[in-house]
Amino acid sequence: xxxxxxxxxxxxxxxxxxxxxxxxxxxxxxxxxxxxxxxxxxxxxxxxxxxxxxxxxxxxxxxxxxxxxxxxxxxxxxxxxxxxxxxxxxxxxxxxxxxxxxxxxxxxxxxxxxxxxxxxxxxxxxxxxxxxxxxxxxxxxxxxxxxxxxxxxxxxxxxxxxxxxxxxxxxxxxxxxxxxxxxxxxxxxxxxxxxxxxxxxxxxxxxxxxxxxxxxxxxxxxxxxxxxxxxxxxxxxxxxxxxxxxxxxxxxxxxxxxxxxxxxxxxxxxxxxxxxxxxxxxxxxxxxxxxxxxxxxxxxxxxxxxxxxx
Numbered sequence: 001x002x003x004x005x006x007x008x009x010x011x012x013x014x015x016x017x018x019x020x021x022x023x024x025x026x027x028x029x030x031x032x033x034x035x036x037x038x039x040x041x042x043x044x045x046x047x048x049x050x051x052x053x054x055x056x057x058x059x060x061x062x063x064x065x066x067x068x069x070x071x072x073x074x075x076x077x078x079x080x081x082x083x084x085x086x087x088x089x090x091x092x093x094x095x096x097x098x099x100x101x102x103x104x105x106x107x108x109x110x111x112x113x114x115x116x117x118x119x120x121x122x123x124x125x126x127x128x129x130x131x132x133x134x135x136x137x138x139x140x141x142x143x144x145x146x147x148x149x150x151x152x153x154x155x156x157x158x159x160x161x162x163x164x165x166x167x168x169x170x171x172x173x174x175x176x177x178x179x180x181x182x183x184x185x186x187x188x189x190x191x192x193x194x195x196x197x198x199x200x201x202x203x204x205x206x207x208x209x210x211x212x213x214x215x216x217x218x219x220x221x222x223x224x225x226x227x228x229x230x231x232x233x234x235x236x237x238x239x240x241x242x243x244x245x246x247x248x249x250x251x252x253x254x255x256x257x258x259x260x261x262x263x264x265x266x267x268x269x270x271x272x273x274x275x276x277x278x279x280x281x282x283x284x285x286x287x288x289x290x291x292x293x294x295x296x297x298x299x300x301x302x303x304x305x306x307x308x309x310x
Contacts, residue, residue: 001030001303002249002286003060004037005293008265011036011065015081016287017303020251020258020271027305030058034079034088037063039100039150039247039292041116044302045080046109048132056302057082059091059111059130060294062098074099074119078130083302095128095135100292102153104161104185112138115148115166123147123169140188144181145169151177152205152250154217156230159186162193164219165200176201180228196226196235202247202292206257208274218272220259222246225279239278243268251295258282258295265289 002016013036017027040063044056058081066073074097080089098116101124105111114127125147129138143163151166161183169175176199182191200221207217217228218238222245225238243266248259256274261267267286270279286293 001058001296001298002251002260003042003294003296004033004040004063005249005261005290006038006064006265007288007290011038011063012288012290012293013037014287017298017305018251018260018269018284018286019305020253020269020282020284027303030081031086031088033060033081034090035065037065037075037077039063040294041098041101041103041113042294042296043103043105043111044296044298045105045111045130054109055084056109057089058296058298061094061113061130062101062116064099064292074117092130092134094130095137096124096126098124098149100149102151104153104155107158112141114138114141114153115143115151117149117167123149123167141183144190145177145179148177150201150203150247152203152219153183154205154207154252156207156215156217159184161185162217162228163190164205164217165196165203165221167201193228193233194235196228197237198224198226200224200226202263204245204248204250204257204259206250206252206272208257208272209255210277211275218257220245227277241270241279242281243270245270247291249291249293249295252297260295261286261289261291261293263291265291 013032042060061078076093078091080091097119101116111130125143127138127141145168148166152164178196178199204220227238245262247263
């Protein structure tokens, strides 16, 4: 699922369904969001009804929504998509305005949003958690480097995530980072790991399982690709991206990932070939050129199409 983004002249509200594994598969796109937003954050969250029954909804929050005025146009707004009713529902706003934060899901199904850039141009390091229609501070998790946005927070397994790159620096001039960290999601502690050779922000990222069964992390920005071995804890040069791709959205698949769009803007979708370690330009394209999209795999049972996740 490809959510929102920026088309070069307007903030986009459209939501697209793409089956990367089967481009010929026909899916019905959900209705557009109530308004356009660039670089929002989204997760499928668990809601508990008055009858005690749990249902799952798509929660989309934050992003950039306005270029007018003196303030940076970050928003705290949240909208929730009801898969069963096929409608968008206004939801409680976050406690902070956040442009391009990242998030993880707790074992409970609750969404924790971290970092981003606020409307007063402050880089955020704090986080907050969404639980059954309300937000509260999540003091267990604070980002390193004085706050980050345009960074990657990638879930590796049930107890480990990895943070890569981003714009850092608090309230100072934008500073593109090459730093990388492991996040222990059992106690939310950070462990510094080797930095990338080249700083990256607005990067494409994902983990791959190669032909030998080894897990590796891929980070991409512009034409540059770097690969991090989870065995040796070392970065190495990866295959060059054929196109200068920046501020794309990353969509994780089972054993690889794809990047959607670019800041030209572009309608391209590139898949990382985890067997041959190369980038493949897919024939299917986005509905229009765009960047700063949010990409989220959605289980097939929530959608009106045939394959496992889109």
